[in-house]
Amino acid sequence: MIRKILLFIALLNFGVNSFSQSARNMIDILNVRKELFTVNNKIVDLLKKDSYFSKTHGVKLFHIFWLEYQGEFRKDDFLNHSFLNKLKPCYYTQKSLFGKKKYLDTQVLISDTLGHLIADSDGRVIYSAVKNNIAYAKDDLELMQMFYKNEMDFVFYINNTPLSINFGIKGKDVYVLKKSNEGLKIYPLDEYINCCWNTLHVTTSN
Numbered sequence: 354m355i356r357k358i359l360l361f362i363a364l365l366n367f368g369v370n371s372f373s374q375s376a377r378n379m380i381d382i383l384n385v386r387k388e389l390f391t392v393n394n395k396i397v398d399l400l401k402k403d404s405y406f407s408k409t410h411g412v413k414l415f416h417i418f419w420l421e422y423q424g425e426f427r428k429d430d431f432l433n434h435s436f437l438n439k440l441k442p443c444y445y446t447q448k449s450l451f452g453k454k455k456y457l458d459t460q461v462l463i464s465d466t467l468g469h470l471i472a473d474s475d476g477r478v479i480y481s482a483v484k485n486n487i488a489y490a491k492d493d494l495e496l497m498q499m500f501y502k503n504e505m506d507f508v509f510y511i512n513n514t515p516l517s518i519n520f521g522i523k524g525k526d527v528y529v530l531k532k533s534n535e536g537l538k539i540y541p542l543d544e545y546i547n548c549c550w551n552t553l554h555v556t557t558s559n
Contacts, residue, residue, distance in 0.1 A: 379507045379522065385442050388457035389416070392476050396461055399474065405484045411466045415500035417519055418509040419443040419458040426513070426554045431546045434527055443512065447477065460510070462493075468501035470494055495537035496530065505530075514553055529553075 380386050393414055400406040420440040430436040443458035456476055463472040463479075470489055472481035482489045496519075499505055505521035508530065519530040520542070529545040531538040546553070 379437075379509075383418070383420075383440070383442050385418075385457055388442070388444075389459075392416075392457050392459060392461070395456070395476050396463070396474050396479070399479050400463075400472075403479055405481070406472065406479065409465065409471070412471070413464045413466070413468075413501070415462045415464065415497070416508070417460040417462070418507075419460070419512070420509050421512050428546060428550050431550075431553075432543055434542070437527075440509070440511065445476075462497050462500060464497055464501055468498060470497035490532075491535075492532040492537040496532075499530075499537070499539075518553065 380389065396414060400409070400412065406412075419442075421443050422436070423439045423441060427436075430439070444455045445458050446453045446455050448454075459476070461474045461476070462470060463474065465471050469483075470493060471483045472479050474480065499521075500508070505523050505528070507522040508519055509521075510516075510519050517532045519532075521528045521530050521539075527542040529540045529542055531540065531545075
């Protein structure tokens with residue numbers, strides 16, 4: 354059991370330290386490095402307590418950060434990428450022995466050492482189609498492979514946008530990652546904004 358725990362932690366440290374410069378910049382700009390390690394350790398604890406995943410020899414964690422947009426949604430801000438400066442991390446609170454504690458809000462995709470999607474977590478519980486012998490949706494599997502192949506440096510969701518849409522950063526480029534029944538569709542941000550701006554923004558009242 355000790356050996357398995359060490360393997361979990363080693364892989365987590367590798368994953369965090371291997372972020373590209375763009376991802377590291379976003380994590381530092383959002384000031385969530387400490388919170389990220391806390392979430393990772395929390396998920397490792399959940400995996401160790403699960404009778405199914407405690408037998409898994411190593412995992413990798415990939416984050417989709419949930420971010421809040423500050424200010425008015427403006428098309429020009431998305432086209433010139435200045436919207437990135439208006440994002441801040443979301444948090445949730447959870448009771449503990451020491452009262453309520455604040456945690457970084459992030460969806461975490463969990464893969465085995467071969468890059469197969471085996472579970473996901475919000476830091477509260479572990480969800481797994483594999484464990485329950487159910488097939489994952491095609492877009493989820495493609496998103497996992499995109500992470501595993503390092504095709505994106507940083508992936509995030511913005512509150513008040515459709516749940517089917519995530520955003521990805523690779524180097525200096527920003528993309529829209531849209532889930533669909535046909536699979537994951539990837540668009541350069543400016544291309545998506547120019548064609549589909551009205552479908553991107555969901556007002557707070559909705």
